[in-house]
Amino acid sequence: MLVLFETPAGYAVFKLLDDNKLQETDNLYRAFETPESAGRIIKLKHFEKFTDTTEALAATTAIVEGKISKSLKALLKKHVGKDLQEQLLVADAKLGSAIKEKFSIQCLSNTAVQELMRCIRSQLDSLLSGLPKKEITAMALGLAHSLSRYKLKFSPDKVDTMIVQAVSLLDDLDKELNNYIMRCREWYGWHFPELGKIVTDNVAFARLVKIIGTRENAADSDLSDILPEEIEEKVKEAAEISMGTEISEDDIINIQNLCDQIIEITNYRAQLYDYLKARMMAMAPNLTVLVGDLVGARLISHAGSLINLAKHPASTIQILGAEKALFRALKTKKRYA
Incomplete structure (x- = not known):
């Protein structure tokens, strides 16, 4: 031998x-x-x-x-x-x-x-x-x-790492944005509580706070680039009869700094989402068309790689990302959606 x-x-x-x-x-x-x-x-x-x-x-x-x-x-x-x-x-x-x-x-x-x-x-x-x-x-x-x-x-297994990292970062940015926006609305709401009910869009709210500052400046501020004419009038009317408390110059500066962070993160999130869409269309065009770029990216992330996802049976793909709900339903013997 x-x-x-x-x-x-x-x-x-x-x-x-x-x-x-x-x-x-x-x-x-x-x-x-x-x-x-x-x-x-x-x-x-x-x-x-x-x-x-x-x-x-x-x-x-x-x-x-x-x-x-x-x-x-x-x-x-x-x-x-x-x-x-x-x-x-x-x-x-x-x-x-x-x-x-x-x-x-x-x-x-x-x-x-x-x-x-x-x-x-x-x-x-x-x-x-x-x-x-x-x-x-x-x-x-x-x-x-x-x-x-x-x-x-x-290694072909590592090419889709960019998609996994991008979608994970996108989720992290969404959580961070939600925290920042909630804090901004609550903080500025002490001074101008009516604005939060009139303007529901979060980015528009942050941009308004950045331009207006204290509510006394609302009457002289041009908000036409952010709001439609009708809503702009409502904001200015509400500012004149607002029930909010007075705040100092230092308070409004810190609130506006937070608004800068919200606007900056929102812009970066938009860029990251465009990048993710381009990567998904280049790497997994069929999956992207079938379930969408975000859902497709999350499926790849949960599976670990595109190759692993392709090897999974349909029953496994069905519960990807919903493992906790599945095991909770099995434990309590209840149906889950």
Whole structure:
């Protein structure tokens, strides 16, 4: 039997000298306790070293995806293809299937092979005598960094992270805006309580407070850019007969500063919503048309990613975001909507 073993420095092909040892899975580690005993079980047939980190990254990403890299193809043709009667032991079952399909080489991957790979790894320094441990460690570190950068840059699972973050931020902004607006209405209501009943739009209310200041200035203020003419007249009439208390200049300055925050957050929320709509149409156009951009984004957020959402059955999608209501209904044995 031949063993294909992947290292950060390259591919190693070992010859298993005693095939019966593979049957002794529970005691296999004892045969690898020392370099001498390991050498009696397994012997290096060939080691194909990577030329640089780029080749190592390409080979590793291919293995992760269960594919055969160019360097591995060349190795198998040259050193394994000649011994077609030999069985090839591989760590990854997907890679074994790809090798069998491409080269008609019988591949084996099971728990016994995994244990053998672990034992080889424990005595790798002695089995690969030409490579110092320091060099292998440095290559492993460089490859780990390169592979991490590759995954972060190209992983399709991470593309929809922007949508998840955007919709979460949108929800946070809505909560913050509600708190600020409620505080502003309550605060200014001590001075001009009638304004809150006349103007129901929150942003218009904040802009009015910003322009008017104290209610005495309402009669001389031009509110036509914010309100229709009829409502503007009602505001000015209410200001003249208001039952509110008097407030100081410092009070109105702080209230107007809060109004600035409300207007600024509202404008940013509008920009963020436009961004979210554009991202949803680019990434999940069918979902966006079907359920809308916000609902679609929240479904992706609850599922974790667009791929996870696509894999969910209809029964799971039906309760996404309503888990608390579902379990409460099951607990109380009541219907839920």
